Amino acid sequence: MPMKHADAQFPVVTSAAAQASAGDAVARIEPGVETSKLPQHLAIIMDGNGRWAAKRHLPRKVGHRQGVETVRRIVRAVGDRRIRYLTLYGFSTENWRRPPEEVADLMGLLRLYIRKDLADLHKNNVRIRIIGTREGLADDIVRMIADAEELTRANDGLNLTIAFNYGGQTEITHAAKRIAQAVARGDITPDDITPEMVAGELETHDLPDPDMIIRTSGDKRLSNFLIWQAAYAELVFVDTLWPDFTDDVLGQALDEYACRERRFGARAPEPTVTGEPQS
Secondary structure: OOOOOOOOOOOOOOOHHHHHHHHHOOOOOOOOOOHHHOOOEEEEEOOOHHHHHHHOOOOHHHHHHHHHHHHHHHHHHHHHOOOOEEEEEEEEHHHHHOOHHHHHHHHHHHHHHHHHHHHHHHHOOOEEEEEOOOOOOOHHHHHHHHHHHHHOOOOOOOEEEEEEEEOHHHHHHHHHHHHHHHHHHOOOOHHHOOHHHHHHOOOOOOOOOOOEEEEOOOOOOOOOOOOOOOOOOEEEEOOOOHHHOOHHHHHHHHHHHHHOOOOOOOOOOOOOOOOOOOO
């Protein structure tokens, strides 16, 4: 059912490997992997910008800016592989706990990305969604989000979703409140509540659940990202920091995904026994 409901200038440090990888990604489907074995929906927790900058004795904001360059490369690489849906974790509800100057810089990067990349994304038939609460965001950011979503709404190429000011627990809480309100109004009874109803109240209700979630930087946790939707996602953790995440690293992760057997709770098929029966 669902119910109703000013950027400072810093250098961009691009490694030769990253440049080569970006160039090689054009029109390339992963070698040795059938397109049918690629995920329909890939989600990425982009982690490690600050550590990337710290290793180079640079301000954290340089790492975040370099991370945006990686977003541009990976969006192209994912589209070239004909993966249909890509969701990126850009800013969590917990990230407000960071120093105010870092939060302001991250907000500025969203402004910059939409302002600088929206025309190209639209030209390339990319549909943009921003999931997450609008509460706490500046008015101009809310307007930019609405404009980007409206401009690209009819595009039927890559579906790019950015989780910004997003938290999985908050998303589920809001869904539960809407369902509880429907029960209180008498529209439904508690017995009517199903997993499908809950999923229909989430911000991703018109998206398939992620088949695969990649987290960069070596940490092995979901950090409140798509925690309902990730019930049967294949998780791949890589040590690479997000600014160093290249097309080749993406390809290795996709190779791993292609080798996994997804059973969704069912038993694996029994092995076929050949030969004469024993008497």
